Amino acid sequence: MGVDVPLPLGRDDAGRHVIEYVEGVSALDQLPLGHDDLMRVGRLIRQIHDASEKVDLPDSEGWNLLLPAENPDLMCHNDLAPWNLIMGERRVFIDWDAAGPSTRLWDLAYAAQSFGVLFEGQPVEEATLRLRAVVDGYGADEPLRRALPEALGKRAAAMYNLLKSSHGTGFQPWADMHVNGHGEHWRAAAEYVLRNRAAWQRASE
Template sequence: MGEEEIELTGGNASGSVVRVGDTVRKPWIDNTSVVQGYLGVLREHGVDAPAPLGRDGHGRHVVEYVEGTPALDRMPLGHGDLLRVGRMIRSTHDVSETVPIPDPGGWTMLLPAENPNLMCHNDVAPWNLIMGDRWVFIDWDGAGPSTRLWDLAYAAQSFGMLIDGQPVESAAMRLRAFVDGYGADDALRGALPAAMSKRTAAMFELLRYSSESGFQPWAEMYANGHGEHWRAAAAYVARNQAAWERALKRPE
């Protein structure tokens, strides 16, 4: 008799996802074989990513189940935690330099970066970070060709809680801690505020377009409040760009 399958909830775009023992099973899609190889390389080079475990008897993508609490449940993160998350993402990006990227022209990306040159997670955000005995980013199904800047812009905005209603000074301090943890150089720090604005606006536009076209699951997400959240977040990030620039500028 097989092990019990427990449905996992909380995701928005992965289809049916279940836990079976200490594994997660989800649909095998076109990019899954590349994603499993990518996870293997990250782990070989010291990045604590979920172990890729091939396919099961039902043809599903199998990865290690990671115990812990989503970072989303602990927001806002404190200074030390933000430093740690920034270091985690930097390590992932550095190792990813060793991974050949697929032809971007033949790879479907929801929010494509300009001139992609690096394999990235593409959804490094609090809902995909598990915090427990280990801190591990999960849900790598959207991994693909991107850039450090585009991937970091999304992570910085989400982990810094640069969202409508947050005091700008507090958000700027969280942003600074996260980027300090990453160890960004001056060029990346200078480019990040505008990239965050562009990336946040792109997320809203994806949801808005999906609502108009019926593109799922994004259309349903738009209707369930994600559209308004990202509309307000995009306006907030753009409106306070000067504050982000000041926070990220290193002393002369």
């Protein structure tokens, strides 16, 4: 099955890469998404991962990946989040510049947390239902479901550690993001996910 992505339109007179404009609204402005939309998100992520299996995986050595996965075996988007999903007549993920070798688990963990809104302050039972909808929409098999709760915690912690270390080294834009609210957000998000791991386990069963 193919994947709907913005079409490349070549380069403009200034040499800039031009892509198709996709009409719609950002999923970020629609959060929290309802059950049917979350199921659809899960199916879309599955389509992307299944299609990626047909792409030869390049040597992962030398890739400058911000949050590398252990034992990468699939080309992934690496930022499947509400701010990168356009919702309209088409549902299209944009911003593919971070694509690179990863795994279904690592990619899905980030997407499931962000679309499920598994963040500090969210009622856990509501977040659990949203997480289940994404995972069920994806059609995750039993090994993936068992591994997901732990991966959620690791992925959130990795995001916080990226921001924290970037602040120490001055690596932009993450260094500024760390002190502009993102650092505290992801610190709290990592703690929230770890603290409620039993709920995510129930959602993944």
